[in-house]
Each structure stands twice: as C-alpha cells, then as structure tokens.
Amino acid sequence: MNIVVLVKQVPDSGAERTLSPSDNTVERASANNVINEMDEYAIEEALKIKEAHGGEVTVLTMGPAGATESIRKALSMGPDKAVHVSDDALHGSCAVATSKVLAEALKTLNADLIIAGAESTDGRVQVMPHMLAERLGIAALTGARKLTVDGSQLTVERQTDEGYEVVTAATPAVVSVWDTINEPRYPSFKGIMAAKKKPVQALSLADLGVSADEVGTAGATSQVVEFSPRPPRSAGTKVTDEGDGGTQLVAYLATEKFV
Amino acid sequence: MAEVFVVVEAGVKKVTLEMLTIARGLGEVSAVVFGEADTAKLGEYGASKVYVATDSAIQDHLVAPKAAVIADLVREKQPAAVLLASTQEGKEIAGRLAVKLDNGLLTDAVEVAADGTATQVVFAGSGIVKSKVTRGLPIVTIRPNSVTPAPEAATPAVEQLTVTVSDADKLTKVVERVVEQKGSRPELTEAGIVVSGGRGVGNADNFKLVEELADLLGGAVGASRAAVDSGFYPHQFQVGQTGKTVSPQLYVALGISGAIQHRAGMQTSKTIVAVNKDAEAPIFELADYGVVGDLFKVVPQAADEIRKRK
Numbered sequence: 001m002n003i004v005v006l007v008k009q010v011p012d013s014g015a016e017r018t019l020s021p022s023d024n025t026v027e028r029a030s031a032n033n034v035i036n037e038m039d040e041y042a043i044e045e046a047l048k049i050k051e052a053h054g055g056e057v058t059v060l061t062m063g064p065a066g067a068t069e070s071i072r073k074a075l076s077m078g079p080d081k082a083v084h085v086s087d088d089a090l091h092g093s094c095a096v097a098t099s100k101v102l103a104e105a106l107k108t109l110n111a112d113l114i115i116a117g118a119e120s121t122d123g124r125v126q127v128m129p130h131m132l133a134e135r136l137g138i139a140a141l142t143g144a145r146k147l148t149v150d151g152s153q154l155t156v157e158r159q160t161d162e163g164y165e166v167v168t169a170a171t172p173a174v175v176s177v178w179d180t181i182n183e184p185r186y187p188s189f190k191g192i193m194a195a196k197k198k199p200v201q202a203l204s205l206a207d208l209g210v211s212a213d214e215v216g217t218a219g220a221t222s223q224v225v226e227f228s229p230r231p232p233r234s235a236g237t238k239v240t241d242e243g244d245g246g247t248q249l250v251a252y253l254a255t256e257k258f259v
Numbered sequence: 260m261a262e263v264f265v266v267v268e269a270g271v272k273k274v275t276l277e278m279l280t281i282a283r284g285l286g287e288v289s290a291v292v293f294g295e296a297d298t299a300k301l302g303e304y305g306a307s308k309v310y311v312a313t314d315s316a317i318q319d320h321l322v323a324p325k326a327a328v329i330a331d332l333v334r335e336k337q338p339a340a341v342l343l344a345s346t347q348e349g350k351e352i353a354g355r356l357a358v359k360l361d362n363g364l365l366t367d368a369v370e371v372a373a374d375g376t377a378t379q380v381v382f383a384g385s386g387i388v389k390s391k392v393t394r395g396l397p398i399v400t401i402r403p404n405s406v407t408p409a410p411e412a413a414t415p416a417v418e419q420l421t422v423t424v425s426d427a428d429k430l431t432k433v434v435e436r437v438v439e440q441k442g443s444r445p446e447l448t449e450a451g452i453v454v455s456g457g458r459g460v461g462n463a464d465n466f467k468l469v470e471e472l473a474d475l476l477g478g479a480v481g482a483s484r485a486a487v488d489s490g491f492y493p494h495q496f497q498v499g500q501t502g503k504t505v506s507p508q509l510y511v512a513l514g515i516s517g518a519i520q521h522r523a524g525m526q527t528s529k530t531i532v533a534v535n536k537d538a539e540a541p542i543f544e545l546a547d548y549g550v551v552g553d554l555f556k557v558v559p560q561a562a563d564e565i566r567k568r569k
Binding site: 240 | 550564
C-alpha cells in the first residue's frame, strides 16, 4: 500500500508562542520548532500498516526551509522518503490555500492512503483532512482511535463525545488519527543514521502548477487583524489543609454561589 | 436584513442557543437543521426561519452530505454569514464548505462582531486574536460556553429542503454509532461546572471521588492527560492540548499539577479551584482558590459539607 503521512512543523506547544508583529502570522523564526505531536501517531500507524501489508511510506510536509529538521526526525522513525513543498510565496497561507497546495502535491504521489494527525497544536483547526478529501474527491475517515485495513477496505473507530462511530470506506482515502490510536516508536540510532540518507524531494509552487497569488498572505481567505497577549491569570487564595480544607473550599464555593 | 445561517447538527444543544444569540447581531436568523427540528426551541432564541434537511444519506455518511446541503443553500440564499459549532464535526463541515465555496473560514470563535470580525483565543489561552474572512462570507465555528444564551421569541417559518447528495459525498459510510458513556452528567465542553482529576487521583477506582464531587455540583467530569494515559479515565474526557478545551464558570482541578498541556484546555475557565498536595504545583499559579492538601481527605470532606448545606 502506498501511504503518505502529512507532517507539520509547529512551534513547541510547551513554550511561549506568539504571532509575528510584522504580519500577524505564527512566529516561527524565533520559536523552538518541532514535529506536530499528533503527526507522530500518524507516522506510527503508517509504519504498522506497511509492516503488516507491505508498501511504502512517504512523508509530505509543506513548510519553510527549516522544516527539514522535522522531516529528518519523521524519517528517523522509519518512513522511506519525503516530499517537502517549500516556497517563499507560501508564507502566511490560510487553511484553504494550504489544502490546495497539499492536494496538488498529493496528486503527484498517487497515494492509496493518506494519514494525518487529527489536529496541529498551533492552529488546532482540524479541517485539513476533510478539505483534502473534498479537493481530491476521495473518502475521509477522521478522528480515528482505531484503523483496520482489509485489502482496499478501511474501517475506523471515530472517536465521539459519547463513544465512537464505526465508519468505513474504500481506498484511496484520508484518515486522521488521535493520540489514542497507538504508541509512537522512538527513533533508533540506526533509524537516525538512515534518515540522513533517505531521499527528500523538494517541490516548489511552480512544480505543482499553483500560482503565487493563490497562496500566502496575498491569497489568504482570512486575515488576523489584531493580536494581543491574554493577561495571565493571577494566583488567588492558597490555603494549606489543616483538617478543615474541604470545609473551607466549600465555603469559598458558596461565596461564589456555586453551592 | 440578510439571513444568517446557524447550523444545527443533531438536536438543540447549549452551543446552538449561543450561536442563535450571536447570529441575531449579524442578521435575520435561519437555522439549518439536520434531522428532527425542535422548531419551538429555535424560535424561542430568535430563529425566524428553520430549514430542515432529512435524508438517509445525511445520517448514513460522514460529514460530506451536510456540507453539500449547506453549500447549495448558501448559493441559493446568499446569507451574510454561516455559524457552526466548534465541535469536531462542525469544524469538518466548515472545512468542506470553505473548499466548496472557495471561501475563508474561522474556527473556535468566542465572539463575532456585526461586521463579521471574530475573536479567537489562541495558543493555549495565552493570546487573543481578531480575524476576518477576506474572501466570501464569514464561515465561523463557535466554541461552546462563549456567550450566555439569551431568548428572544420569534415564530419560525419551516421550510423542508430538497436534498441532493452526489456519490462523491457518500464515500464514507457510518455503519454503527456506539454510546460508551452517557449518564445524567452534562456534556464536558458545554458544562457550567467541570471537576477534573489528574495523576494524583492514583487509580481508576478513585475517580469515583471526582465523579461524586462533580455530581454534587451538577458538573461534568474531566481528566488530565496523565490520568487518561495511565488508564484512570476514558480519553473522550481528556481536557488539554490533545483533548477538549473547556471554558466553564467553575473548574475544579483535583490532583492535577497544571502542566501547560493541561492549562491549554482550561485556562479560560471563569473560576479555577485546585486541590493538590504539592504546594509548588503550577496549577496554583492560576487557581482563584487553592487547597494544599491530600485530596483523599479534602474532597470527601468537601462532599460532606456540600451535602450538609443542601
């Protein structure tokens, strides 16, 4: 099975994140950029399917030159190769334009199965898999906590608020996964060394036949007009339990009218 | 005044009433309902029109048919904006709709101004952004617990939609819907009060304490990632970066240290209360009221005290 995994490089969600004051896009230059955590689960799932059914795993990333670091990290887990879509004109692309570029790149890869993380930790928008399915005219099985492959038939347990839905489709399809689906492997030393030699194909907008004015800040379908840091919460009262902590807690809740 | 669509996926939820309330500031409110329409309730909150789409294709297939129905209706009625709930499905419909209409979209808004500018809380609650759709009409998903629903009576006209779903929208079949956990507790993202447990709760059995306090307060139960990863509580109740974002009136954190991963999902709560045995736990930095102590002593005592006061 020919599997493509979508990997996004994002600013580390464990550190302070901000927007760049010049154009209100996510500040990436000064951030500690890492592989989007949920994408590691997507890579793991792809590798498991390859191990069970054979095939090839390709990592697809759209991002600035610096995203190479995350691509190598992804490859060190085990995928065979990568495609890096990079172009200065892509800076500031909205989700709609991003989906257009990724869809064009996917057309060149002829994937049976496209696997993505359910969301990225920077935007948390969750729309990409369905946008791609819409553009490519293929099935989307999103929010998976379990994926079963039986020939060309895919079955997913889609996580819902109340439990799950069993959804099915035939390949080609896009599947997005939550972190409940597996436990991503750590790259081995051998994997890290091998990743350095794996092919990474660079694609520009021209290669994909997408014009620069359709993407980036110029072609964005939405715009951030204002960004302000939210005032941090300040600590309130802190008491140490000396036998009546529970009672005191309820007294507080009562003054706030919760009890 | 132009129409504003409020998409009602399945039943009228609290976020539906919030959307109706926000939509009234943008134009004439039309609800677009999939399945059974609670016309009376929608009218109570100001819907002057209710479009109803009932077709087995909508129930039997994932998301795509709903987006197709809304896209057709948008082309026909040219509304001023489309509001959807910021749930997994709401966002997915919005994404497809944006591609179908070659239109911008904004997700997780907590406020929408009359000109369509949306306010979003970003980066784990550490920033506020104001954004605008610059191509097409505003397609905006609204985060639950953003505004207080306010009734404003209207008598809606009901219009049954003719649904045409193409084969391309029927590629993903829903073969079964399984309810694993459904009790009398409110839904996590919509609850006014959330009581969450973390690693400090110790094991799955001890989560009864968290549930007991939640039930006494009439709240929902949540869990930190550490608690979920340890198997104490199911993932659909996880609050944080890789789980749900909640914004209740009261958030009670029991045995939760307050890692940034967790704060991401709860720090816009109005009031935060924490119980933790570690006085240095970062959760106390954002708690309005914190008790440093053993939750196995503090929580049962608090539960007794609430019972006494009832």
